[in-house]
Amino acid sequence: MARGSTRPTSRDVAQAAGVSQAAVSLVLGDKWRGRVSETTAQRVRDAARDLGYRPNLAARNLRLGHTRTVLLVVPALTTEFFAGVYTGAARIAAEHGFGLVLYPSPEGIGPARDPFASAQSALDGVIASSMAADALTALRGGDRLPLVMLDSDPEGSLGAATVNLDIADGARQVADHLLGLGHRRFLHLAADVPSWTFDVRARELATRIAAVPGTSLRTTKAPISIEGALTAATAALASPAPRPTALICDDDKLAAGAYKAVRRLGLRVPDDISVTGLDDLALATAIDPELTTVRLDAELFGERGMQALLAVLEGRAPEPGDIPVQLVVRDSTAPPNAP
Incomplete structure (x- = not known):
């Protein structure tokens, strides 16, 4: 339809689609479901696109109060x-x-x-x-x-x-992976943030690990930063308690700080201690060895x-339903060395 410089109106769209202006308003206002058919809605959308029609959102919002x-x-x-x-x-x-x-x-x-x-x-x-x-x-x-x-x-x-996100399942996947490799002494480097999601991670890790005889789990908290994790992990790993063979981190940034702590103590990842993260940020593949972590979409x-x-x-x-998460296994986890 040639209209020169005249802006197309909803009436033009209605005529082109062979429907009423009310139907055009329903479709372009995304309120058509249950009122017009999918075929009619698509016809209106096609007509609006072909005509280059753009609804006056400001005027419509004033009418609707939104x-x-x-x-x-x-x-x-x-x-x-x-x-x-x-x-x-x-x-x-x-x-x-x-x-x-x-x-x-x-x-x-x-x-x-x-x-x-x-x-x-x-x-x-x-x-x-x-x-x-x-x-x-x-x-x-x-x-x-x-x-x-x-x-x-x-x-x-x-x-x-x-x-x-199905964070509980993510924690279970991490625990099952490390337990399957043979780890029995764990350190949880937990985020120092009062949050439901971090509480879920701690609870699921503790439950999964405790279900296997001969295991132990210690927890230390850290701010979600590389430097905060470095400080907390260094103190925990240098304590007189038996050294863990696996370090489970609530976040990939915490894992990066844990890497630095492990190396400053003269240890290696994963030869002396396995490390896992959570998020699968770009950081996870930027550090060496690349980090085993839980991918969140x-x-x-x-x-x-x-x-x-x-x-x-x-x-x-x-x-309904939580969004699935996926454990991505990389080179930061391996079976523990023999005592």
Whole structure:
């Protein structure tokens, strides 16, 4: 349809698709399910694309009383994992005509300041990743905003939905791998962060290892940094207690610090001590030997979080089930040396 410089309207799309303007609004507003057929919806989308039609979102949002804006709150902007969460969430948001604002709350503990004059008037919902509950008070304003929690206890979640990675299975995979290699003395280098996800890791490791006779497990905590892990691991490995043959780290950064501690004590990875991480960051293959770790699909995590919020906004049940994780075995683990 030749229109020169005239901008196509929803009426033009309706005429081209052979449907009503109401049907066009339903389809382009992503509210067509159960109201028009998939064939009709596709015909409308094709007509809009061919005409170069772009809906006036500002006017529509004023009519509907929604901003089509979502806030993603993460503990930090400098972590590769949370960059992946944002990428996945932003992809799904864009597909549904939503904007995604990224906002950090330091260390994942609160309270996070409201980045708007009033989050309730500026947002349609909040996705909070790895957040302590009290960090959300200012943002939600008395529970008026729909909330999806990521990496959070589903039994005590404040959110309308919770999306989790199967962290418990990741911890079991690590324990089973090391036990299968013959390790019996373990050191857990745990993240010094009050968080449900780290509690799950500690509990699952302890349960899995204790189920095998003749095993021992010590735990020492460290900040999630290479230097913090170096200090904590050095002290634990230099203690008079029997030296562990395997060091299980809550994070790949902790594992990198553990590598430095092992080498400063004149030991080798994995000849004298095996080391594992969790996340499968780029760091895992940058260190030598390459790190055995648990791969977490951060982008899928973000996608599922945004999909869950869309479901909540539309009154649907989000997709159930935790997101699977995978142990990636590399050269940092091996059978222990004979005593």
